[in-house]
Amino acid sequence: MIMSIPINEIPLEGLDLTLREESFDLEMEGVVANARAPIDLDLHLKRTGLNALARGCVSTRLSLICSRCLRVFSLNVKEDFQVLYQRKGEVSEGEHELLAGELDVEFLERDEIDIGGLIRENILLGLPLKPLCREDCQGLCPRCGQNWNEASCDCAPEVGDPRLQVLKRLL
């Protein structure tokens, strides 16, 4: 896999790349594994003055842990990106216009684009903050741990605030 692309090697007419990475280590908290699903990257690179503009899409299928029932489930992740790779702090006139749009700016330490970092960051952006195996996941019983998606349990319901009990009677 190409892990980095030197900006100087981007041709003036731009560079189109389609990559499929079979075993990419995401090393992300909450991501159990990427379930051996490949990561696909569509990338268009263009030089803009001294800098470079990356546009494209990253997609894969991940195994995540449901935040309610703690089950592992898979989720398709697809994230479009537009990143300006900026070096030496110089931004040209045309780039100022680009910056007015929806664009992320990444400052370069070396004059090359880190493709692995681009993939990792965009998958992270595509992840839900609270992953749910399904929209209406019932979660686990806090007392016996029964998965309420599969069966109910005999635990007594939590005793609520007595004022709420009054309210319930009124309803």
Ligand SMILES: [Zn+2]
């Ligand atoms: Zn769940």
Ligand SMILES: [Zn+2]
């Ligand atoms: Zn229970």
